[in-house]
């Protein structure tokens with residue numbers, strides 16, 4: 350009986366302390382009295398939780414609160430000294446690793462390019478070595494590592510931290526959590542990179558966080574992470590969000606990597622955009638001019654297509670206009686399905702959105718049900734680092750959920 354009551358006591362302390370931390374994470378600076386008023390916890394419970402959190406270096410006092418009579422309280426916020434967190438992303442052709450303090454402020458970051466066709470063991474080892482380097486940086490600054498988060502493009506068994514399949518990386522059945530836990534002796538969290546990015550958008554959204562959002566991202570493929578009522582939606586097997594393979598062209602669409610034709614990602618990824626420009630150029634201009642333009646675009650990528658459209662090129666502008674239509678149509682389908690407060694565009698969509706956002710929003714609104722047309726469509730706040738910062742958020746969320754050891 351005693352151990353049961355001790356467990357219950359720890360559970361209650363964790364719930365209360367987690368509630369205090371959550372308020373400080375999203376609404377700091379707050380005084381103890383503010384926290385008590387906002388959480389409904391009694392003042393002595395808040396004081397005990399704050400005392401524990403200050404002793405653990407997770408919270409610090411930052412100055413006097415405005416006094417309403419009586420002894421003025423002190424304002425509190427999360428402390429950078431609560432520990433360090435490593436976020437990693439293994440992408441197609443790159444590894445991106447960041448280490449932050451407890452306030453998710455970046456201390457160090459390394460983004461390295463690797464060959465598009467690396468030996469698979471090399472890719473995993475390269476990522477692990479960078480994580481090791483990041484942990485050493487945190488330790489050298491006196492910060493205890495709280496954990497490692499990893500985002501990968503592919504199907505992830507989140508419960509076991511295993512990358513089940515990633516055709517784009519050429520990896521399958523890699524038990525990252527077991528491998529990295531054995532090497533680093535820290536908690537490891539693995540998820541699909543779009544899920545990680547979606548979680549980061551929610552977690553770092555502060556007081557303005559949308560509790561339901563869709564994070565849509567493109568690179569080699571197209572996928573999304575879905576947050577519903579403050580929780581990541583993984584689906585039955587953990588594979589929700591593979592929206593790139595929604596059929597958009599019922600007959601005669603381009604062949605997709607999945608073996609079907611007309612998938613959404615055959616219309617809007619950077620590779621698909623270059624392909625569409627090439628096809629139109631080859632139809633519309635002389636062979637020698639077409640060859641020159643194609644060579645230029647293959648080097649310049651989507652940035653080149655956008656720049657060329659900005660300079661008045663009608664072919665590039667027409668292709669991008671169609672891309673905006675296809676993006677808007679797909680986004681409307683997601684909005685009609687999930688009714689999120691916000692749709693966030695990341696990855697290469699951030700580049701495209703800088704030019705196309707108004708056209709994307711116009712197309713999306715046309716296809717949304719009227720009561721859903723006020724849904725926000727915005728750009729990601731973390732740009733190319735959305736997945737690594739999301740990986741950091743996965744670790745922090747776990748610590749904040751159960752801060753009492």
Ligand SMILES: [Zn+2]
Nearest residue numbers: 594605607612
């Ligand atoms: Zn497909």
